[in-house]
Amino acid sequence: MKFDPDLHRDDSGASPAVAMLLFCAILGPNAHPIDRLAARCAASDGTLWSRQVLAAFVPDPNSVDSWITWKEMAKAGIRESDLHAGDPLALAAFLQYLCAIAGSLAFDGTVITKTSVVEIRRALNVIGPLIEARWQDIFCRAIVRLDQIKDIGLTK
């Protein structure tokens, strides 16, 4: 185990990921779940982890209602206290939850959460680049849709 990394000298991308984990440890319960999820996704096995988490989401929903069902299933796995403690299962459920929101947005622009648009946008921006290409594309389309939304009354 490497307990003394040089955060600058590792160009593999692992060092910023380690830094993210350390920042989360420093912030403790005050670390935002998005930051904790980003740290998990950016860890050395993060891509594999997120792929496995999202592989559970098959077949792909083809209606907004099925995205909502997905979201509710994911939400059931999120316990707030576990999420703030960085529990891997809670983080996995949070990633699925976020993907359901992104999927619905990308599908037809429907916002299926009461979370603020600013917060959703930040989550999509932060997590999008850290997950596999297929989901990156969905997140990008979701951001475009989010930018087009003028009437938040679409929220379900």
Added chain:
Amino acid sequence: MSATSDPLTPSRSFPETQTIWISDRLSEGEAGIMLANGYVMESYVRPLSIYCSKIGLARSVRIDADDLVHGFFANRLSNSEYLKSWLTSGLRLRQWLRNGLHFYVHELRRQNAAQLGKLGPHIGDQALPEEVPSEGAAHDHEFERAWALAALDLAMKETKEGLEKRNRRDEWEMFWSHHVEGVPHAIVGERFQLSTAQVAQRTFAVGAQLRDALYGILRKDGALGSEIDVEIRSMMEVLHEIRP
């Protein structure tokens, strides 16, 4: 740096003197100035050097990035008024130094151009590449990213040294195993023959010491106590833009 006396009950507050640490050193005469200069060089050489490399600043004056930054420090910090000027600038120290580095490079370019000009007409105009402007979000991002990693590196070093002095190096390993490698407290406890609660307590204490160390570094950079959590979130923001 930390005001903590018992590592298991870390303090969340800082003595006010930390906000003016450099100011205090500068008022202590030659020895204090040397301490302040030493701290500035140790803390900022790497982010500035990485910044120079990434944006091509060192290349613009055909100097190795490390040499350029060391030259900058030697030139500016030899003036005892340099850091005093920062105290009244209203800038974070890192921003002050980055701006100063750009001025220094500008001076070097003028010197180089003047020397080359003596060799013949037009040579001075053609010999040096384009000047690197200090503006631009991408440049800001590179610097802030390097600074975030450097500050965290320094905080880690300080925390580990503090633990080693108290023969508690294994607590750093517990902290690392749990927070970075994701090993549950119970498994870490088996390795160190401690209960889950004992490991949780120790990793919490180390996390608090790391936080205290980082807070101290940010305070020396000029952040107010009330701004530190925002500062840490900003550091996380610049690190988010990574590709594993």
